[in-house]
Amino acid sequence: MPHYSKQDILDNPNNTQGFLGFVGKIARINLSTGEVSVIDTYQFVPKYVGGRMIINRIAWDELPPGTGPFDEGNKFIYMTGPTTGTGIPAGGRSEACAIGASNNPEQYSWGNIGGWFATELKYAGWDGFIVEGKAQSPVIIKIKNEKIEILPAGDLWGTRVHQAQEAIAQKYGEEYKSMVIGPAGENLVRIASITHANDCCFSKGGFGAVWGSKKLKAITVCGTGVVAPADLDKLIYLRTHMNQPGMRPSPVLHKTVCGIPGSEFPAVYDRGNVACSPGCNQHCNALLINGVSAFGPERQNHIEKCVSMGTFDYRTDIGSSVGQFWPTKQNYCAPCKMLGQEFPVPDFSDPHFEEQAQGFPGDTYDLWQPDYDRGTIINDLCNEYGIDKWEVVIWMCTWLSMCQKEGLFEGMDNLGCSRPVDASDAEFMKEFIGNLVYRRGYYGNIFAEGMSRAIRTLGYEKFSESIFHNRHSRILGGKRTDIPVSWEAANGQSVHWQGRGFQGAIEKPTWLAMNINNMMNTRDAQTVEHFHAGFEHHAPALADPYHYQGVIDAIIHIQNYADIKDSVMSCEWQSPDPRWPEMESVMYQAATGYPMTPEELMEAAFRSKLLFRAFLIRNHGRTRQSEIASIWRTISIPDSWNEVADWKSWNEMVDLVYEARGFDLETGWPYRETYEKYGLEDVADEMERLGLLPTRPAERWSDYGEPPFVLFSELRKLEPDYEG
Amino acid sequence: MEGYGNHIVQYSPEYSLCAGCEACSIMCGLTHEGFTGPGNCRIRLKLARRSLIHEILSCQQCDDHPCYEACPLKDDAMCIDADTGIVYVNEDSCIGCGRCMKACKFTPSRISLRRSNVKRGTKAVKCDLCRGNPDGPQCIKYCQVVCIGLSDDSVLREDGWWPKSAAPQD
Numbered sequence: 023m024p025h026y027s028k029q030d031i032l033d034n035p036n037n038t039q040g041f042l043g044f045v046g047k048i049a050r051i052n053l054s055t056g057e058v059s060v061i062d063t064y065q066f067v068p069k070y071v072g073g074r075m076i077i078n079r080i081a082w083d084e085l086p087p088g089t090g091p092f093d094e095g096n097k098f099i100y101m102t103g104p105t106t107g108t109g110i111p112a113g114g115r116s117e118a119c120a121i122g123a124s125n126n127p128e129q130y131s132w133g134n135i136g137g138w139f140a141t142e143l144k145y146a147g148w149d150g151f152i153v154e155g156k157a158q159s160p161v162i163i164k165i166k167n168e169k170i171e172i173l174p175a176g177d178l179w180g181t182r183v184h185q186a187q188e189a190i191a192q193k194y195g196e197e198y199k200s201m202v203i204g205p206a207g208e209n210l211v212r213i214a215s216i217t218h219a220n221d222c223c224f225s226k227g228g229f230g231a232v233w234g235s236k237k238l239k240a241i242t243v244c245g246t247g248v249v250a251p252a253d254l255d256k257l258i259y260l261r262t263h264m265n266q267p268g269m270r271p272s273p274v275l276h277k278t279v280c281g282i283p284g285s286e287f288p289a290v291y292d293r294g295n296v297a298c299s300p301g302c303n304q305h306c307n308a309l310l311i312n313g314v315s316a317f318g319p320e321r322q323n324h325i326e327k328c329v330s331m332g333t334f335d336y337r338t339d340i341g342s343s344v345g346q347f348w349p350t351k352q353n354y355c356a357p358c359k360m361l362g363q364e365f366p367v368p369d370f371s372d373p374h375f376e377e378q379a380q381g382f383p384g385d386t387y388d389l390w391q392p393d394y395d396r397g398t399i400i401n402d403l404c405n406e407y408g409i410d411k412w413e414v415v416i417w418m419c420t421w422l423s424m425c426q427k428e429g430l431f432e433g434m435d436n437l438g439c440s441r442p443v444d445a446s447d448a449e450f451m452k453e454f455i456g457n458l459v460y461r462r463g464y465y466g467n468i469f470a471e472g473m474s475r476a477i478r479t480l481g482y483e484k485f486s487e488s489i490f491h492n493r494h495s496r497i498l499g500g501k502r503t504d505i506p507v508s509w510e511a512a513n514g515q516s517v518h519w520q521g522r523g524f525q526g527a528i529e530k531p532t533w534l535a536m537n538i539n540n541m542m543n544t545r546d547a548q549t550v551e552h553f554h555a556g557f558e559h560h561a562p563a564l565a566d567p568y569h570y571q572g573v574i575d576a577i578i579h580i581q582n583y584a585d586i587k588d589s590v591m592s593c594e595w596q597s598p599d600p601r602w603p604e605m606e607s608v609m610y611q612a613a614t615g616y617p618m619t620p621e622e623l624m625e626a627a628f629r630s631k632l633l634f635r636a637f638l639i640r641n642h643g644r645t646r647q648s649e650i651a652s653i654w655r656t657i658s659i660p661d662s663w664n665e666v667a668d669w670k671s672w673n674e675m676v677d678l679v680y681e682a683r684g685f686d687l688e689t690g691w692p693y694r695e696t697y698e699k700y701g702l703e704d705v706a707d708e709m710e711r712l713g714l715l716p717t718r719p720a721e722r723w724s725d726y727g728e729p730p731f732v733l734f735s736e737l738r739k740l741e742p743d744y745e746g
Numbered sequence: 747m748e749g750y751g752n753h754i755v756q757y758s759p760e761y762s763l764c765a766g767c768e769a770c771s772i773m774c775g776l777t778h779e780g781f782t783g784p785g786n787c788r789i790r791l792k793l794a795r796r797s798l799i800h801e802i803l804s805c806q807q808c809d810d811h812p813c814y815e816a817c818p819l820k821d822d823a824m825c826i827d828a829d830t831g832i833v834y835v836n837e838d839s840c841i842g843c844g845r846c847m848k849a850c851k852f853t854p855s856r857i858s859l860r861r862s863n864v865k866r867g868t869k870a871v872k873c874d875l876c877r878g879n880p881d882g883p884q885c886i887k888y889c890q891v892v893c894i895g896l897s898d899d900s901v902l903r904e905d906g907w908w909p910k911s912a913a914p915q916d
Binding site: 024027028107108109138141145184187188191196197199218219220245246247248249250251254257261267268269270271272273274294295296297299300301302303304305309311322323325 | 757913
C-alpha cells in the first residue's frame with residue numbers, strides 16, 4: 023500500500039509554492055558514520071530547476087578544493103528530476119556528479135543514466151541522495167520508503183554486475199531496483215562504471231571506482247509511494263507529441279546483416295527495440311538478442327546504441343550527413359528515431375533536401391574485420407565487469423590494433439597476456455580486460471588506471487603520438503591521412519564526433535563546435551551536447567567556420583540545453599527539438615505546476631553553467647590556457663579533409679564563446695557582474711576572496727602566444743607524403 | 747460488449763516487443779487517480795532486468811471471479827458489470843479488507859491496495875478495463891508499440907504471450 027499520498031506531497035510544510043513533480047526530500051547518507059539525514063528539496067527550486075542544477079549547487083557548497091575521487095570527502099550526488107516518474111517522456115532518467123576518477127586530471131564530473139531506479143527512488147519518497155564518507159568494509163545501501171539502511175555486503179563483493187543484481191533481487195525481492203558496481207569498481211579501476219539493469223550505466227567519470235573507494239557495492243531501492251504531476255492534459259499532450267511516437271508494433275526482427283550503412287556484413291541475429299527508462303514514448307535502444315557471452319555458454323541480450331557497433335567491425339568509421347547536424351524544420355529526424363531505425367519519411371518538398379542529404383563517408387582504418395560474436399563478447403565483458411564501453415571500444419581496442427599494426431609492442435611480453443596482442447582476437451581481449459579489471463600483473467595495473475594514464479606510464483611519445491599509417495579518407499578519394507595511435511581528446515577522455523577518430527567524418531564548423539564543448543567540460547561532452555544548428559546557418563558557417571556568430575550562438579544554446587535536459591530530466595535523443603523550443607518548459611510545467619518559461623529555464627542554465635565553471639576554477643585551477651592546452655592536440659590531428667585547426671582563428675573562436683558567457687578573455691574566468699546577473703553573488707564573493715575574480719581590462723586582450731607543442735604534428739612533418 | 751474484450755493480453759515479441767516503458771501502468775494510474783505509483787496501477791511490468799524481455803501482468807477477468815466471491819460486500823464493493831461481465835471495484839463501498847487481493851489466483855495478485863483519495867483507509871485497486879471510458883482501456887491506448895490488446899478468449903495461455911495471429915491484423 024502506498025506509504026504517502028499526493029496530498030502528503032502538497033501538505034509538506036517546506037512545499038510553500040505547492041510544487042508537484044518532486045516528492046520533497048533528498049537523503050544524506052554518510053558511510054563513515056552510518057548517519058542518514060534529510061535535506062529539503064524545495065529550498066532549491068525553481069531557481070535550480072532539478073537534477074544536475076541542484077547537484078551543481080550542492081557540489082559547490084560541499085566539495086572543497088583539494089578533494090580527490092578516492093578521498094573520504096568526495097561525494098556521489100544523485101538527483102532525479104521533477105518529470106521522473108510522472109510519465110512525461112524521457113523523465114525516467116537521472117543524474118549524478120562526483121569528483122571523477124577517469125578524467126585526467128581528476129575533475130568534477132557528471133553522468134546521466136536510464137533505467138527504472140530513478141522512478142523507484144521517487145516512489146520511495148526521495149528526489150535524490152548524497153553518498154558521502156567511506157565504509158570500513160563492503161556495504162549496500164538499502165532504501166525501502168523512508169527507511170534507509172547501510173548493510174554489510176561482503177557476500178556481494180567480488181561478484182560481477184549481473185550476479186550482484188541477481189543476488190540482491192533474491193535477497194530482498196524482485197521489486198527492488200539496484201545500481202551496482204562490478205569487480206572493476208571494487209578494484210578502483212578508473213574507468214569503472216555503475217550499472218542498473220542491462221547496460222544502464224554511469225560510465226564516464228569513473229564513478230564505479232568512486233563507489234569502490236567508499237566500499238559501496240550497491241544501492242537498492244523499493245518504493246510504494248506516488249509521484250503526482252500537476253497537469254495531466256499537458257502531460258498527455260507531451261506523450262502524444264514529443265518526437266511523434268510511432269504507436270505501432272515493434273516486432274523482434276530476424277536479421278541477416280549487421281553494420282553501419284555502406285559497411286554491412288553478414289551476421290545472423292535477432293534485434294528488437296526497447297525504451298531506456300519508464301515513462302518514455304520512444305524505444306531507441308536496440309536489443310540484440312541471444313548474443314554470445316564472455317563468461318559461459320548461456321546466451322545474453324545486449325543493448326546497442328552507437329558505440330557497440332565499433333566492436334563488431336572497424337574496417338571503416340561511421341560517416342555523417344549534413345542534415346544530421348544542420349536540420350531544417352521540414353526535415354528533422356530526432357536521434358531517437360535514428361537509433362530506433364524509425365526514420366520518418368523525408369519531406370521531399372524541402373528546397374534544401376538535396377543539400378541535407380549530402381553524406382560524408384567515414385575514413386577507412388581496417389583495424390579489425392567483421393565478427394559479430396567477438397563484438398558481443400567485448401560488450402559482455404564491459405557489462406559484466408562494469409567498465410566504460412566507450413573507453414574500451416573507441417580508445418583501448420583501436421589503440422591496441424593500431425600500435426600492434428605499427429609494431430610498437432615489440433619486446434613487451436604480449437602486454438602480460440598469454441597470446442599475441444590482437445584486438446580482433448576475442449580470447450586476447452578477454453585476458454587483457456580481465457587483467458586490468460583485477461589489476462593482475464604489471465600491465466594489468468597500468469591499464470587499470472585508464473588509457474590516458476596508461477599511455478603516459480608506458481611512454482607518451484611512442485604510445486600516443488606515433489602515426490598510424492593506414493587511415494585513408496574516402497572523402498578525398500582514398501588519400502592517406504595521418505592520425506596518431508591514441509584517440510585522446512580533452513580531459514583524458516576518448517574522441518567522440520570530434521572530426522578525427524571515431525565518428526570523425528564531419529565538417530569543420532561541426533567539429534570546431536564539438537571541440538569547444540569538449541574543451542569547456544571535464545569529460546566527453548557529446549553525450550548531451552551533440553552540436554546542431556538550423557540549416558540556414560550551414561553555408562555561412564562553412565564560409566567562416568571560426569567566427570560565424572550563428573555557430574557561437576548555437577554552441578551556447580547546446581551547452582545550456584545539456585543542463586536543462588539533465589535537470590528538467592529529459593535526454594539527448596529527445597531534447598532539444600528545434601521544432602518545439604518550448605518543449606522543456608512545458609515538461610516542467612506539466613510536472614510541477616510552476617509556470618516555468620523558456621527564458622527562465624535558459625537563465626537557470628546559464629546559472630548552472632556558471633556554477634560548474636566556478637567549481638572548475640576554484641577546485642581544479644581551470645584557466646583559458648589549461649583548457650585550450652587540453653584540446654589543442656586533438657584538433658591538430660587532420661580531419662577527413664586533411665585539415666587541422668588554425669591557432670589564431672581557434673583562439674578568436676574561443677574569445678567569441680567566452681564573451682557570450684561573460685568570461686574574461688585572458689583567464690577564462692567569469693566577471694563579478696556575470697555571477698551577479700544570474701543571482702550568484704555569494705559565488706562571486708568567494709571567488710573574489712580567493713583571488714579568482716578577474717577585472718575587465720582597459721583594452722581587449724588578444725595575446726594568444728604560441729600554440730602548445732604537439733609531438734604528433736612534428737612527427738607528421740617527417741612523413742614522406744607530408745603536404746603541410 | 748462493444749468496445750470491450752475479455753481481458754488485457756500481451757502479444758508475442760514476433761508481433762511487438764514490450765519496450766519496457768511502463769506507459770501502460772503509468773497511464774493507468776494517471777487516468778484513474780491522477781498520479782503514478784506501484785500501488786495504484788492495475789497493470790504492471792514484471793521487469794526482466796537482464797534480458798529486457800518483460801512480462802505484462804494484469805487482471806484476466808476470470809470467468810469464476812474468485813475476487814468477487816471473496817468480497818464480504820459483493821455487488822456493493824466488488825461488482826460485476828451486467829452488460830460486459832467486467833469485475834470492478836466500487837470504491838465508495840470498498841472497506842479495504844484485502845480479501846479479494848488474497849483470493850486472486852495469480853502470483854503476484856492482480857489486485858492491490860492503495861490509500862483512498864477521499865477518505866481515510868484503503869481501497870482495492872483492480873483492472874476494470876477503463877469501464878465507462880469511451881476510448882477503452884488507457885493502457886492499450888498509450889502503449890507506444892501496441893504490444894498489448896484485448897481478447898475475448900478467456901483461456902489463459904501458459905507462456906503468457908498471445909500469438910501474432912491474435913493481434914490486430916492491419
